[in-house]
Amino acid sequence: MKTKKVTSKKAARRRRMHCPYCGSPVIYRTADGIYKENAKRAMLFVCSRYPACNAYVRANKVTKKPIGTLADPSLRRLRNQAHRFFNRLYESGLMSKGEAYNWLSVLTGMPESMAHIGFMGEYNCRLIIDESKRLLKSQHISYWRGGKRYDSY
Numbered sequence: 533m534k535t536k537k538v539t540s541k542k543a544a545r546r547r548r549m550h551c552p553y554c555g556s557p558v559i560y561r562t563a564d565g566i567y568k569e570n571a572k573r574a575m576l577f578v579c580s581r582y583p584a585c586n587a588y589v590r591a592n593k594v595t596k597k598p599i600g601t602l603a604d605p606s607l608r609r610l611r612n613q614a615h616r617f618f619n620r621l622y623e624s625g626l627m628s629k630g631e632a633y634n635w636l637s638v639l640t641g642m643p644e645s646m647a648h649i650g651f652m653g654e655y656n657c658r659l660i661i662d663e664s665k666r667l668l669k670s671q672h673i674s675y676w677r678g679g680k681r682y683d684s685y
């Protein structure tokens with residue numbers, strides 16, 4: 533009984549998240565008022581100092597767990613961009629989705645379970661963008677940038 537109590541306390545402590553930028557507690561809330569439109573009723577983990585500290589991460593709809601770590605506007609932008617280029621690798625048929633995630637894991641040196649763009653910092657995002665771009669270019673596959681389509685050759 534006593535052991536069980538300690539374990540659940542420990543688990544609770546582990547669940548309590550803090551903002552990586554300012555150290556404030558993180559709250560689970562709807563994206564209303566943060567996303568311009570929230571038609572999909574997204575839920576977020578947001579720094580309790582928002583909007584003074586503009587850091588958040590989307591929650592998985594089913595598990596209600598954060599999809600990665602909290603990100604500020606510049607990291608969010610980089611992650612979006614990295615996602616666009618990375619998705620092109622398998623959407624273009626260059627790799628299967630599994631191969632693409634394996635490539636991501638090797639590239640970043642992160643185990644496959646952690647090799648998701650939501651966990652990446654700025655350095656790895658830039659690496660993913662550059663390397664995806666290079667690969668796509670070498671295969672003469674067009675890619676997207678800033679919502680515009682650019683052909684790579």
Ligand SMILES: [Zn+2]
Binds near residue numbers: 552579580585
């Ligand atoms: Zn914060």
